[in-house]
Amino acid sequence: MTARQSGGRLAPGPAPETSLFTPRTPRVVAARRLHRRRDRDTTGRFLAEGPQAVREALVGPAGVVELFGTPAALDRYADLAALAARADVPVSAVTDEALAALTETVAPQGLVAVCHHLDVPLAAALDRAPRLVTVLAGIRDPGNAGTVLRTADAAGAAAVVFAGETVDPYNGKSVRSSAGSLFHVDVVRADDPAGVVAALRTAGLTVLAASGYGETDLDDLADSGGLATPTAWLFGSEAHGLPAELAELADARVRVPLHGRAESLNLAAAAAVCLYASARALRRGL
């Protein structure tokens, strides 16, 4: 049952309450299971909530399986409902309770989409000759992963690799923290971080490991022109950084200089500084 029948979203006027999907409607029950990683992995689907993410998903590379919204949200974001309908994406009106069951935020603005996984093989991403790549190797916090993905997009990274024990890029909090950037870059999932490093280097990228204990100062590297060529940055876990054996595989281990008395930067801040140092050098060609 699609919106065309269920919620009458393409017909004028509000949907009759009786036709709304509830938390017990089988399609809602099935979509709700995507909060669990196992079900995301099995189905190759995930949830994106809120109008911004839904819009990005609808115009994104992999597209949307179906769209759920409260009647009020489907009225308010009628352009998104129409965009979905033009793409033959079923649009279904749901109760507030069903929407709450499908979303994780307090104010999801009434919309949630079931989306297709959109990751691509590393080789495909490298075929596009990216000048800036970000590799997350062991990042456990989905909010951090999504935030770094967003920053990488802003800094011009064309690909973001979720490697090794890194959190699922389709985790709800990661999707939300990426603020749409999940749909902008080539997302890659790879089990073997060392293999990723080897492939990056084969593709001609300089591989830099961000490390609070790195032997190379970021400013010195920038001054020496070491950031002006295509670069991949490796970022490790919040708590432990990169595994030493992985950092050793990089061309250099780079530290963000600490000028005050802070013992470290948090992951997202360090990544922002490193990625924007590369962005500036790549932009200026020096």
Added chain:
Amino acid sequence: MTARQSGGRLAPGPAPETSLFTPRTPRVVAARRLHRRRDRDTTGRFLAEGPQAVREALVGPAGVVELFGTPAALDRYADLAALAARADVPVSAVTDEALAALTETVAPQGLVAVCHHLDVPLAAALDRAPRLVTVLAGIRDPGNAGTVLRTADAAGAAAVVFAGETVDPYNGKSVRSSAGSLFHVDVVRADDPAGVVAALRTAGLTVLAASGYGETDLDDLADSGGLATPTAWLFGSEAHGLPAELAELADARVRVPLHGRAESLNLAAAAAVCLYASARALRRGL
């Protein structure tokens, strides 16, 4: 009743269970109230939890009122208990339940200190001729405020001003997110952001407003030498940025360039990029 009597922390051997402070012990009840801003404002005190923050507080500018810890934590961090005792800070052993009542994190590692507020007047901070100052004007999320404070410390900012409607710097989450940096920089609280801007400029600082819509590109500003003199950065709210009338008071409104398709950076990432651009320019003198 101090630790010397209550928990016998300065005597060898574990404290007898009967002498531990409980959630109903009046001093624990009083300290617990400091989770509320009103009580922090009234008493001029706040809570710092975990061994890192406790250590910073003990050696910090304003000192500690008293230290609570579970017997296990006071054994494990006996150096901190001794440091407190040498500073005539009462140290009291508490039950796990009392510790849980005093702390907000899942794993507080058994220690929490009642600390004196440590903010200083803006004039006092400016008397020390800081080369880099950070102003938070309207930041509502305590985690963001603490994270930016930490990044500011790392970038060498000597003072961080919590201006206008910005979250309380002594909020528990802000304290935790600062990872000790609350105790490293001159923290200033000021009601009137416009007055802060005027005072900063009078002190000879260039005032820059971080804005996604700024007319000045950060890289261009750095290239022109515009970051090589003492600088104060203004950062606004996560949702709305700086109020236009405040941004207009700055010497320039500066945007972090967006190279990819992200619509914006989050506050903490933007602040990291801006503050480190200044740190690099100030370090290199250009």
